[in-house]
Amino acid sequence: MPKNENPGLRSKVLIVGCGFGGLEAARALAHAPVDITLVDRANHHLFQPLLYQVATAGLSAPAIAAPVRFLFRKQPNVTSLLGEVGAIDAAQKQARLIDGSALPYDHLIVAAGATHSYFGHDEWSAHAPGLKTLEDAFEIRRRLLLAFESAEKESDPARREAWLTFVVIGGGPTGVEMAGTMAEIARHTLPGEFRHIDPARARIVLVEGSPRVLQAMPESLSASAQHQLERLGVEVHVNARVTGIDAEGLDVDPAGDAPAYRIAARCIVWAAGVAASPLGRQLAEATGTQVDRAGRVVVLPDLSLPGHPEISVIGDLAAAQSHAPGREPRPVPGVSPAAKQMGRTAAGNIERRLRGEATQAFRYRDYGNLATIGRNSAVVDLATPVGPVRFSGVSAWLFWLFAHIYFLIGFRNRLVVLFDWASAYWSAQRYARVVAGIKPARSP
Ligand SMILES: Cc1cc2nc3c(=O)[nH]c(=O)nc-3n(C[C@H](O)[C@H](O)[C@H](O)COP(=O)(O)OP(=O)(O)OC[C@H]3O[C@@H](n4cnc5c(N)ncnc54)[C@H](O)[C@@H]3O)c2cc1C
Incomplete structure (x- = not known):
């Protein structure tokens, strides 16, 4: 039975969010008999895996972001709108934007992604910004x-040391990348440019609550990553829980009998916790669906919601399971390949419903994990048909580099990034160091 609610008319598909999931879903529907409205609160699609490069002045923003309108200029069935969705009215089948307008839909794909979680300490966010958007990257930079x-400019030695202490909280891929790159800036980029301080003596600390960095990787690669970080001069504090953050530093409580300690630091980055977009909870309440502890919407095997086959939730916002034939369902990780694959499945299911066919369960194909630590340092854990392939060091770094250039959106961006990285590699320079809008401190 065709489920077109507008017989004789094309179905209206509304996609909320043009991140990895939303972009892929809209592209997958290019030849479907539907009219797509793609709404995002930003005017650009952002390649988050390279966001840390903007935060550490290695790349400029346009190299890792592309205007949504430009991306869909050749896909006439997509209308791109700039706007923030505040709520979904599932009964009326419309999304309400915070500017008061409403967007109707026959099929809805919600791909609003995730945000930072400070584990109930939102007051920490002012002192330790997280990295999720371009605005976050500019603030960290x-x-x-x-x-x-x-x-x-500081003459007091203790205060100077606090300015020269940089702390990254969270030893996942983002934290490891940030800490490694900060160490490179201090040791290789800035020396020779200052007259009263030696930037190479800056202290870079990575604090991780669990026993090892890169928890999602096998233990051997975690150990290799920690070793590579330490070689760059990063202090790695594992088994160390942060209990307080303020403008002057942070308090750390190590596991076991070791005493709690404080690190005086003026630049702290939060890379520890992720929570689903608040739109997830609102949608769950509106549809009587469950959310998990991170606020992700618990979806059915085909990524739709119970009682609402017309609504799919994908990407970081979905608590989804992978359904491979003959295997137990497995939770899907919050990574970009998963979001893209969910986008394709959700789009395919809309077409199946339009044709009156049964929808398909989502199956995640995991190709492995990569993380870079700095120039010439990375770890790679590939899932291949003949088993895992694991390597680290220079070869892993080259693999990481070309994989990221390949997946960047836009030919021009690939060229720009390749050129910027090649020149940064030979000169150790980071050219995106211009900070606009600095307000000079005034005497009271
Ligand atoms: C710093 C960082 C590094 C990462 N590195 C890697 C990596 O190396 N490899 C990897 O696989 N994954 C990485 N990830 C994870 C990966 O980026 C995410 O899994 C992926 O972006 C999820 O895609 P998504 O479509 O669900 O959400 P997103 O890509 O986050 O897109 C969500 C979109 O929704 C929009 N939006 C949100 N709320 C609203 C609203 N209310 N109304 C309108 N629009 C809205 C946002 O503006 C955004 O464009 C990284 C993430 C971060 C933050």
């Missing part, structure tokens, strides 16, 4: 570069 400027 500002704090990072201006800390060296403040240290150059």
